[in-house]
Amino acid sequence: EILEAIERYFGLSAPLAGIRALVTSGPTHEPIDPVRFIANRSSGRQGHAIAAALARRGATTLLVSGPTVEPDPAGVEVKHIETAEEMWAACRNGLPADVAVCAAAVADWRPALAAGEKIKKAKGKAPPAIALTENPDILAGLSAAGNGRPRLVIGFAAETEKLVENATAKRLAKGCDWILANDVSPGTGTFGGLDNLVHLVSAAGVEDWPRMSKQQVAEELADRIAAELKRAS
């Protein structure tokens, strides 16, 4: 009876107890040479908030984070990386997991050759062109991880046009379960900002969420994850 009460208590406050969560967050930096790199405007706020929300619900949470000024969330194991290749290695090492949330803005491409010395500007010499090569696709990789595939794989789609159409196509192409699509057009203030306007794209269709803080998106998503893992188990 006491045991049941305890289980009920922890079931309410820690609906993700016993669950392993893997979250990616932040940008990746892709070196051009020892001092220059390609980056993107992800602040890491959304991913860090999601990791914190999952941990607060009792999940054993690993956060794989690119360079960001966000502090490490309490109760979360954080693995700091710089490049997409390092992030992918850290994610593979983080398996098995029950749920994976890929909130990082992973660079699609990296410079094909990172120069060992700083590339010098020379008078009268044309600027170099930077040849790119494709980075590992972490969301697709986790979705296709076979026996190691998390039961629930969630991605983000940062789009500047045709938001839901692109996100729906992305969900199918990547093989993940849910996509949170958000509009990062200049002027929306999403990248680097505090708020987020998202659409949850799943096999069931598209849900438009009202504009809310990234913190609220994290809480809402964590509740959805808890409900889905309970339903499916």
Next chain:
Amino acid sequence: EILEAIERYFGLSAPLAGIRALVTSGPTHEPIDPVRFIANRSSGRQGHAIAAALARRGATTLLVSGPTVEPDPAGVEVKHIETAEEMWAACRNGLPADVAVCAAAVADWRPALAAGEKIKKAKGKAPPAIALTENPDILAGLSAAGNGRPRLVIGFAAETEKLVENATAKRLAKGCDWILANDVSPGTGTFGGLDNLVHLVSAAGVEDWPRMSKQQVAEELADRIAAELKRAS
């Protein structure tokens, strides 16, 4: 007599009173598209410390800073910019100045065309190549500012090889008065780190400074600037 005493007092504590100083700091971010950009590993620590040291000595100080997590120094007017072109415009607007210290790691090149929409990855499509074009050379521009040229123009040379040789050539090529040459090879921890190992290159030759904190480099440089402006006036 009292006036003389006051002047002596402020002359000691504020050797740069009445002097206008222009300092650049931090990296620049050069957009590839609305979410991606080319950046570099400058933390802004050295430039911000120099601006603070000049202001503490009484200089009216304008700091033109790229994106950095460094707080705005007390007593300094700060103009925040992102790209090299914005930095150059802010510096021109900051003239006239008696002394200019170019500590920013200005990108030598920017993408020739910044895309208006996020560049999409498409299956089976080769990654794009990023064509670059030359950015304005702020150190050379300030050194060649004609009547508006600051009396003392100081640049930094971040090098990973042939440090003093490259810095000496840079001083002549840019037309500036002093170059502080620092070794940013991977492993030295200079970019993003707390310490700096610099060499002061001037028409008089090369001075090797001992390894010291970026704070100490700033104090030493500010004292040198005060002495030089007094000597030359």
